[in-house]
Amino acid sequence: MTEKMQVKLNVNGEDREFLAEPRELLIYALREHLNITGPHVGCDTSHCGACTVTLNGKSVKSCTMFVAQANGAEVTTIEGLGNPATLHVLQENFREHHGLQCGFCTPGMITRASKLLEENPDPTEEEVRFGMAGNICRCTGYQNIVKSILAAANEMNSAKEAAE
Amino acid sequence: MIPAAFDYHRPTKVEDVIALLEEHGDDARVMAGGHSLIPMMKLRMADIPHLIDLQDVGGLGGISIESGRIKLGAMVTQHEIINHDGLASAAPILREAALQIADPQVRYMGTIGGNVANGDPGNDMPGLMQCIDAQIELIGPGGTRSVAARDYYEAAYMTDREDDEVLISISFAAPSGGHAYEKQKRKIGDYATAAAAVQLVKDDGKVASVSIAMTNLSDVPVWSEAAGAALVGTTCDSAAIKAAVSAMLADIDPSEDNRGPVAFKRHLAGIILSRAVTRAWDRA
Numbered sequence: 001m002t003e004k005m006q007v008k009l010n011v012n013g014e015d016r017e018f019l020a021e022p023r024e025l026l027i028y029a030l031r032e033h034l035n036i037t038g039p040h041v042g043c044d045t046s047h048c049g050a051c052t053v054t055l056n057g058k059s060v061k062s063c064t065m066f067v068a069q070a071n072g073a074e075v076t077t078i079e080g081l082g083n084p085a086t087l088h089v090l091q092e093n094f095r096e097h098h099g100l101q102c103g104f105c106t107p108g109m110i111t112r113a114s115k116l117l118e119e120n121p122d123p124t125e126e127e128v129r130f131g132m133a134g135n136i137c138r139c140t141g142y143q144n145i146v147k148s149i150l151a152a153a154n155e156m157n158s159a160k161e162a163a164e
Numbered sequence: 165m166i167p168a169a170f171d172y173h174r175p176t177k178v179e180d181v182i183a184l185l186e187e188h189g190d191d192a193r194v195m196a197g198g199h200s201l202i203p204m205m206k207l208r209m210a211d212i213p214h215l216i217d218l219q220d221v222g223g224l225g226g227i228s229i230e231s232g233r234i235k236l237g238a239m240v241t242q243h244e245i246i247n248h249d250g251l252a253s254a255a256p257i258l259r260e261a262a263l264q265i266a267d268p269q270v271r272y273m274g275t276i277g278g279n280v281a282n283g284d285p286g287n288d289m290p291g292l293m294q295c296i297d298a299q300i301e302l303i304g305p306g307g308t309r310s311v312a313a314r315d316y317y318e319a320a321y322m323t324d325r326e327d328d329e330v331l332i333s334i335s336f337a338a339p340s341g342g343h344a345y346e347k348q349k350r351k352i353g354d355y356a357t358a359a360a361a362v363q364l365v366k367d368d369g370k371v372a373s374v375s376i377a378m379t380n381l382s383d384v385p386v387w388s389e390a391a392g393a394a395l396v397g398t399t400c401d402s403a404a405i406k407a408a409v410s411a412m413l414a415d416i417d418p419s420e421d422n423r424g425p426v427a428f429k430r431h432l433a434g435i436i437l438s439r440a441v442t443r444a445w446d447r448a
Contacts, residue, residue: 005172021169022169022170022171022172022215023166023167023168023169023170023205024166025166025206044165044206045165045203045206046199046202046203046270047353049267049269052269058243058269058272058273059268059269059272060269060272060273061269061270064198064199064202064203064270064273065198065202065273066172066198066202066215068172068174068217069198069217069219071174112268112269116268130268131268132268133267133268133352133353134266134267134268134269134270134352134353
């Protein structure tokens with residue numbers, strides 16, 4: 001067994017430090033060291049996207065990154081986007097448009113969608129489907145997920161226009 | 165899935181990477197985005213006692229386009245390839261191929277250097293690099309050397325790169341004419357069941373030159389010189405495309421796996437190449 005290393009992460013705006021073996025995967029470090037359980041372990045094979053977090057401005061599957069690689073990074077999880085009292089626009093629209101059933105994929109879906117809308121604030125339906133292709137949902141058939149994201153984009157754009 | 169333990173190295177200079185490779189030999193491996201290596205480590209099919217993370221090594225990034233020559237640093241990601249406007253206009257076949265690799269999250273991490281260096285027959289960039297006649301630059305204890313992509317691949321996961329060498333960049337002349345990267349896959353994120361890269365120059369209503377490479381239809385990418393030769397001088401009519409497909413089929417050697425039996429793959433390779441040639445011709 002190798003020695004543990006000191007890991008520093010900025011998670012959802014807060015500096016966190018802990019000891020971990022380099023081989024630990026970021027998803028387990030978040031869930032088990034930091035008790036941040038929004039990102040889920042779905043397939044554990046880089047396919048399903050339930051573990052998606054934003055790391056230094058990129059959507060990444062945290063099951064396919066060693067905690068040593070992430071050392072020093074800024075990480076945003078679903079917990080950093082909204083909370084039960086003040087939902088993120090995407091969360092509100094997922095609720096409004098029934099963009100989830102069991103909810104297991106939802107933290108990854110919304111975290112990925114937030115990055116997608118940051119890069120492309122006014123996507124077409126096709127662009128949403130293509131941009132969300134790394135996230136799998138076994139309940140919804142995707143129709144309402146796409147609807148939720150498009151509705152959130154509209155709402156965010158309207159708010160931006162109103163502010164200008 | 166938890167991989168076996170390893171010592172983690174994150175050097176900042178390429179000389180330090182070489183020194184680590186010399187010190188640890190077979191026990192060390194470099195990692196770029198990690199999206200081929202980490203899954204193999206999690207499955208314990210790869211045991212890497214010394215993992216060398218390249219993310220902080222200087223000089224391995226960046227896309228440059230100067231006087232018709234394009235250079236991609238090894239750490240350039242598929243995401244960067246897709247979003248680089250200069251590259252998309254100078255060599256649009258790269259963007260077309262990168263959009264068909266994996267999924268958005270994987271493309272933020274997956275690099276051109278890893279894709280080319282790994283020697284996985286399923287990777288898309290090796291065949292594409294053979295199509296556009298790219299040069300692969302390697303650095304080792306004795307300095308740098310350049311190898312043609314067409315000479316780089318020896319067998320599955322076996323390449324011309326020595327254990328103490330690192331792929332640092334890839335360069336090629338901006339391709340001319342029409343292009344197409346056509347890929348058949350079972351689902352989003354999958355490797356190709358069959359894929360074809362075609363770059364075609366048209367002159368006076370005829371094929372002046374064409375380069376054709378096939379992916380995941382042999383244990384190495386297949387640049388089919390004969391398939392190209394069958395098209396040169398023709399009007400790219402259906403007889404000519406059929407001749408090119410026949411020539412290509414003589415060069416590939418697919419094996420049966422969960423993507424289908426050999427007969428299916430050969431049938432599919434023909435369809436994919438026909439589509440790619442037709443699209444490249446229409447764009448030329």
